[in-house]
Amino acid sequence: MESKAPQQSAAWIGPLESAVEESLDGLFKLRRYLHQHPELSGEEFETTTHVARLIEGLPLPLRIADQRRGLTCELLAPDAASNLPRLALRADIDALPIQDAKQVDYHSTRDGVMHGCGHDVHTTMLYGALRVLHQMASRDQLPWPIAVRGIFQPAEETAVGARYMILNQALHDVAAIIGIHCDPSRSVGRIGISPGPLTANCDMFKVKFRGRGGHGARPHQTIDPIDAATQWVQSVYRSVSRAFDPHEATVISIGRFEAGNKANVIPDHAVLEGTLRTFHSGARASALETIAKISEALTMATGCLVDFELGFSAPAVVNDPHLVDVVTHAAQQTLGDHAVEPIPRPSMGSEDFSYYLEHIPGAMFRLGTCSEQIGQEPLHSPHFDIDQRAIAGGVRLLAATVIEYFDPHRNG
Known part of the structure; x- marks a missing residue:
């Protein structure tokens, strides 16, 4: 006007x-x-x-x-x-x-x-x-x-x-x-x-990894949720940044990683929390689809159940x-x-x-x-x-x- x-x-x-x-x-x-x-x-x-x-x-x-x-x-x-x-x-x-x-x-x-x-x-x-x-x-x-x-x-x-x-x-x-x-x-x-x-869409999320804990000396007897979680982070960081046009800004960041409480015990669960930021609904939908595929593939590969939960979001x-x-x-x-x-x-x-x-x-x-x-x-x-x-x-x-x-x- x-x-x-x-x-x-x-x-x-x-x-x-x-x-x-x-x-x-x-x-x-x-x-x-x-x-x-x-x-x-x-x-x-x-x-x-x-x-x-x-x-x-x-x-x-x-x-x-x-x-x-x-x-x-x-x-x-x-x-x-x-x-x-x-x-x-x-x-x-x-x-x-x-x-x-x-x-x-x-x-x-x-x-x-x-x-x-x-x-x-x-x-x-x-x-x-x-x-x-x-x-x-x-x-x-x-x-x-x-x-x-x-x-x-x-x-x-x-x-x-x-x-x-x-x-x-x-x-x-x-x-x-x-x-x-x-x-x-x-x-x-x-x-x-x-x-x-002026600002991006922001989705807060939590990812829960449920495996089987055990002794740190015998990892073959466990399903290690820390291993699964680190693979998930690397895969999502790489895939989300590489799957979109560089002009279509999409940013995913992990701000919290919690797992275990003792050096020689592999825990039975791990939790990640982070944010997904996009400008357009199409990019958001594509990013969430990519994350879902990675989570499903990682469950198949590691045996660790990966549960991705969307939390609060702001448009x-x-x-x-x-x-x-x-x-x-x-x-x-x-x-x-x-x-x-x-x-x-x-x-x-x-x-x-x-x-x-x-x-x-x-x-x-x-x-x-x-x-x-x-x-x-x-x-x-x-x-x-x-x-x-x-x-x-x-x-x-x-x-x-x-x-x-x-x-x-x-x-x-």
């Missing part, structure tokens, strides 16, 4: 900038608090309660999800009709099972748990955007009615949180959705966004072109003409944001969070951190995207 530049943008840019600056100290403190108190997927009770208190303090009406993990809130202003379709802004709130290795005063206080993917930052920026928009509304600084649904989602890392929030009516009366993700490969003040595919995130245009224009106004960097090819990573897109159009963008001094460690690193100046840019951009989205000149 061709961009229609809003004609009243100059009237609200200044008040938005002022509201962001007034909020920054509190937002920096919030992000550090969240970083110090991470909670794993499925355990986000304290985080939900903390965010709920902040939302109540604005005040905005909110609804906590049925397991008391995750919440939604509403911002209708100024004088927006109650039936005006919402634009949802989504942030994820869960952390990772990683030991925080940073030597900073805001490092995680919980052993083996840290915000290594920026979800504390996403949560802070969504709250900041709601705060700024609410403040502008109370000062009569918004140029036209807006209707925002804030979604603070648990369990993104386990790919179940988006569906859980959808079941909790998070998308009721929502017309479109915007997501944000930290990007340590981009500098503060830059965003990455493109229409079309690809596909950005809506119109919403990409909205975010792009908002970024140019708040971050500068050169802030937007097109993403040349999709990531093989995954995001359960994609489940929202099965119901409504949406777009996710990547926010630069690094500088020469800090923030260059990759996502999921025990040293992951951000240059906190990125928070201001993220809040500006989310708030501006809301205003741009509801511009009657753009929609009219």
Whole structure:
């Protein structure tokens, strides 16, 4: 869709900038608090309660999800009709099972748990955007009615949180959705966004190998599941990578291998867990067919029963072109003409944001969070951190995207 530049943008840019600056100290403190108190997927009770208190303090009406993990809130202003379709802004709130290795005063206080993917930052920026928009509304600084649904989602890392929030009516009366993700490969003040595919389909799987255990000195009397499992890995790695056009990206990776508990005992079972990532349904189906054939052949060759189980999966995130245009224009106004960097090819990573897109159009963008001094460690690193100046840019951009989205000149 061709961009229609809003004609009243100059009237609200200044008040938005002022509201962001007034909020920054509190937002920096919030992000550090969240970083110090991470909670794993499925355990986000304290985080939900903390965010709920902040939302109540604005005040905005909110609804906590049925397991008391995750919440939604509403911002209708100024004088927006109650039936005006919402634009949802989504942030994820869960952390990772990683030991925080940073030597900073805001490092995680919980052993083996840290915000290594920026979800504390996403949560802070969504709250900041709601705060700024609410403040502008109370000062009569918004140029036209807006209707925002804030979604603070648990369990993104386990790919179940988006569906859980959808079941909790998070998308009721929502017309479109915007997501944000930290990007340590981009500098503060830059965003990455493109229409079309942004991430890959991701299937999590488990493979169980059931053999016959015995003494390590007499392997001929056993059916060795470790031997079968290592053959399976090598065969699948080789076959999946060689069976497809190199332009048809397909990636399979094993992240867990568990077998046995004693050096001189061949166990009777072994377990592998991993992920299969593809962009297109045809490639996914072909990869799964290849895996099934390898599993069957290996059972015949070794006598070890191979049981392949598909677990949670997330489809690809596909950005809506119109919403990409909205975010792009908002970024140019708040971050500068050169802030937007097109993403040349999709990531093989995954995001359960994609489940929202099965119901409504949406777009996710990547926010630069690094500088020469800090923030260059990759996502999921025990040293992951951000240059906190990125928070201001993220809040500006989310708030501006809301205003741009509801511009009657753009929609009219």
